[in-house]
Amino acid sequence: MALSVDEKYNLISRNLQEVLGEDKIKSILKERDLKVYWGTATTGKPHVAYFVPMSKIADFLRSGTEVTILFADLHAYLDNMKAPWELLELRVQYYEHSIKAMLKSIGVPLDKLKFVKGTNYQLSKEYTLDVYRLSSVITEHDAKKAGAEVVKQVEHPLLSGLLYPGLQALDEEYLKVDAQFGGIDQRKIFTFAEKYLPQLGYQKRAHLMNPMVPGLTGAKMSSSEDESKIDLLDTPAAVKKKLKKAFCEPGNIENNGILSFTKHVIFPLFGSGEKFLIKRDEANGGDIVHENYESLEKAFAEGNIHPGDLKAAVETYINRLLEPIRKEFEKPELKKLIEKAYPVPGKQKVVANSSDDIIPSRLDIRVGKIVEVSRHPDADALYIEKIDLGEEHPRTIVSGLVNFVPIEKMENRMVVVLCNLKPAKMRGVESKGMVLCASRDEPKEVEPLIPPQNAVVGERIFVENYEDGTPDDVLNPKKKIWEKLQVDLKTNSDCVAHWQGNKLIIKSGDLIKSETMAGAPIK
Structure with a gap:
C-alpha cells in the first residue's frame, strides 16, 4: 500500500534531532520521492555506531527515498592528511564492503542505494572551477566556523581544513540531491551550504540531522578511541568486555551510550510485533519485555532495570547485528584487504625520519x-x-x-x-x-x-x-x-x-x- 506524504515524512524525520527545510521536503514529497545523500570520510574503521545512520537510511528507503552514500576520500585526505592516497583507496574498498554488510545485516536491499566515491567527480574541471568560485565569496571566518565541529581545530589552521566545508556544500549540487543527512555536529556545515550555494546560482537544500550518540565511555563514539567503540569485527568476547566497562550508571539516562544505542538502532530496526527482551533469573524477577523505547528508558530511570541486565540484553542484539558482518569478512580476500587498508602500527615501526615524514x-x-x-x-x-x-x-x-x-x-x-x-x-x-x-x-x-x-x-x-x-x-x-x-x-x-x-x-x-x-x- 502506498504511503501518504505525512507517513513518508514521519519515517524520514523520526528520531532526528533537527530538520532544516521541513516545508521544502513535504513539498517535494507531494510531487515525487525525496533524494538524500549521506557522506562518510574514509579514515578510521567503521564501528558499531555506524548502525545509527544505517538505521535512518533504512527509514529513508522504507519511505521510498533515493539514497546516495558518498565515500568522501578527498575530504578524508584534507582532514589533516590522516592517511596517504594509497591507503585511502584501500579504505574506500573496506568502507564499501563494511557498509554493504551492515545494510544486509539490517535487511536493507542494496538495489535501492547508490554508492559514489568523491574523487570520481571532485577532481573534475567543473567541480574544481566551482571550488574556486566558492572561495571567492567565502570569508575565512565563515569557513573556519563551519568546520569547527568536524575538522580538528588548531591556532593556525591548514588551508585544507578551511576548504572542507565548501567541498561538502558542493557535493549537494553535484550529487543532485534534495537533502543532506548527517549528525548534529554537521549543523554549521549545513547552514554554511544553505548560505553559500545560492550565491553560486545553486538551490538551497534541506538538511536532516541525527543526534550525536554517546560512546561506551559516555563521550562521543570515536574511531580513534578504542575503549569508546565496538568494532564491526569484534568477537563476542570483545563485545562483552567492552560493554562490561561501558558507562551505564544506575538511573542515569544522560550520556548513556547503551540506552542511546537501543533508542537509535535496536528499536527502529525491530520488525512488526518485535519487542525488547531483557532476560533475568527468576530470582531477580524473571524476563521483562518492553514494546517501545520510552517504557524502557522510564523503567531504567526509575531503577527498575539493573545496568548489568540492560548491558546483557544489548550485547545479544549487537552480536545479532555483527554476526553476518563477521561471516562476510571471513573471506580471504577481505581479510587481506583489512591488513592492507589498516596496517598494524607495530608491524611497521618507523626507523628513521625523512624531512617530509610528519611522525x-x-x-x-x-x-x-x-x-x-x-x-x-x-x-x-x-x-x-x-x-x-x-x-x-x-x-x-x-x-x-x-x-x-x-x-x-x-x-x-x-x-x-x-x-x-x-x-x-x-x-x-x-x-x-x-x-x-x-x-x-x-x-x-x-x-x-x-x-x-x-x-x-x-x-x-x-x-x-x-x-x-x-x-x-x-x-x-x-x-x-x-x-x-x-x-x-x-x-x-x-x-x-x-x-x-x-x-x-x-x-x-x-x-x-x-x-x-x-x-x-x-x-
Whole structure:
C-alpha cells in the first residue's frame, strides 16, 4: 500500500534531532520521492555506531527515498592528511564492503542505494572551477566556523581544513540531491551550504540531522578511541568486555551510550510485533519485555532495570547485528584487504625520519623536574620555571598554569616537556620548551601530564611504535610539524596519553598519564 506524504515524512524525520527545510521536503514529497545523500570520510574503521545512520537510511528507503552514500576520500585526505592516497583507496574498498554488510545485516536491499566515491567527480574541471568560485565569496571566518565541529581545530589552521566545508556544500549540487543527512555536529556545515550555494546560482537544500550518540565511555563514539567503540569485527568476547566497562550508571539516562544505542538502532530496526527482551533469573524477577523505547528508558530511570541486565540484553542484539558482518569478512580476500587498508602500527615501526615524514618520533619529549618556579613579573597568568631535563643547566620555560596549579604544587614537580620547539619570548622572557598538559576549553581546564614514578629526569618519552626515530634538533615552525602532530595527541578514557591510539611511554614501557582528565586534547 502506498504511503501518504505525512507517513513518508514521519519515517524520514523520526528520531532526528533537527530538520532544516521541513516545508521544502513535504513539498517535494507531494510531487515525487525525496533524494538524500549521506557522506562518510574514509579514515578510521567503521564501528558499531555506524548502525545509527544505517538505521535512518533504512527509514529513508522504507519511505521510498533515493539514497546516495558518498565515500568522501578527498575530504578524508584534507582532514589533516590522516592517511596517504594509497591507503585511502584501500579504505574506500573496506568502507564499501563494511557498509554493504551492515545494510544486509539490517535487511536493507542494496538495489535501492547508490554508492559514489568523491574523487570520481571532485577532481573534475567543473567541480574544481566551482571550488574556486566558492572561495571567492567565502570569508575565512565563515569557513573556519563551519568546520569547527568536524575538522580538528588548531591556532593556525591548514588551508585544507578551511576548504572542507565548501567541498561538502558542493557535493549537494553535484550529487543532485534534495537533502543532506548527517549528525548534529554537521549543523554549521549545513547552514554554511544553505548560505553559500545560492550565491553560486545553486538551490538551497534541506538538511536532516541525527543526534550525536554517546560512546561506551559516555563521550562521543570515536574511531580513534578504542575503549569508546565496538568494532564491526569484534568477537563476542570483545563485545562483552567492552560493554562490561561501558558507562551505564544506575538511573542515569544522560550520556548513556547503551540506552542511546537501543533508542537509535535496536528499536527502529525491530520488525512488526518485535519487542525488547531483557532476560533475568527468576530470582531477580524473571524476563521483562518492553514494546517501545520510552517504557524502557522510564523503567531504567526509575531503577527498575539493573545496568548489568540492560548491558546483557544489548550485547545479544549487537552480536545479532555483527554476526553476518563477521561471516562476510571471513573471506580471504577481505581479510587481506583489512591488513592492507589498516596496517598494524607495530608491524611497521618507523626507523628513521625523512624531512617530509610528519611522525611523532620527530618530537623531543622528555621527563623534567621543576627545580625553581616564580610568577612572571609582567603576566598574571604565567609561571617562569627552571626545569631540570638532564642537561648541564636547567632550562627556562614559561607556562600559563597560574590559574590551574598553585605555585606550591609546581615546586619539585615532575613534568613532561616538549624540548625542541624553537625558543620564543613570552612577555620578555625566553621560553625554551613547553610543559605538556591535558587541556579543555569549555570549561577551561588544564592539567600537566604526569610521568610514571620510576621515570628518570631527562629520559626520553616515546610514542609507542615510533621509538626508533630521531627527533629534530629544532622543529621548523614554518612546516607546522608540532601543530600537525598535536591534533592527534590526547588522553583516552583511562587518562593515558596517546597519539592516534599509540601510547606515550618511557623506555621501561610505563605510561604517561593525566591525573583526572580523560578524553582531553594534549597541548
